[in-house]
Amino acid sequence: MLQYLWLVPVGACVGAYGTLIGAGGGFVLVPFLLLLYPTENPEVITSISLAVVFFNAFSGSLAYARHGRIDYQAGRQFAVATIPGAILGALSTAYLPGTCLTSSWACS
Numbered sequence: 650m651l652q653y654l655w656l657v658p659v660g661a662c663v664g665a666y667g668t669l670i671g672a673g674g675g676f677v678l679v680p681f682l683l684l685l686y687p688t689e690n691p692e693v694i695t696s697i698s699l700a701v702v703f704f705n706a707f708s709g710s711l712a713y714a715r716h717g718r719i720d721y722q723a724g725r726q727f728a729v730a731t732i733p734g735a736i737l738g739a740l741s742t743a744y745l746p747g748t749c750l751t752s753s754w755a756c757s
Contacts, residue, residue, distance in 0.1 A: 656682075656697060664705035675702045 660678070667674025675698045682694045713719050742750065 653697070660697075660701040660704070664701055664708075667702075667705055668709060674705055675699070 659681070663674040663678045663681070666677060678698045678701055679694060682689070682697060686694065710719070
């Protein structure tokens with residue numbers, strides 16, 4: 650685990666860059682990690698990227714909350730609206746072949 654400790658400042662830089670351009674930073678970090686660790690398990694690279702994106706989003710949310718710029722009512726409405734779709738999407742993956750899902754993502 651100590652071999653990945655140097656990725657903390659890299660994650661901070663990628664998170665800052667992602668914040669500056671309005672993205673999570675995962676699109677920068679995953680290719681970077683794949684180049685540095687080509688034999689590493691993809692789940693490890695994905696989890697590192699997700700952790701960076703999570704902490705980036707979390708810190709941004711805290712900053713917006715401190716400044717009172719969060720519309721909690723709209724957030725609740727969006728959450729209620731997306732929960733059924735998330736559940737149906739998760740359940741449908743068990744019944745659809747992977748190629749169908751990949752093709753639908755490619756078209757969207």
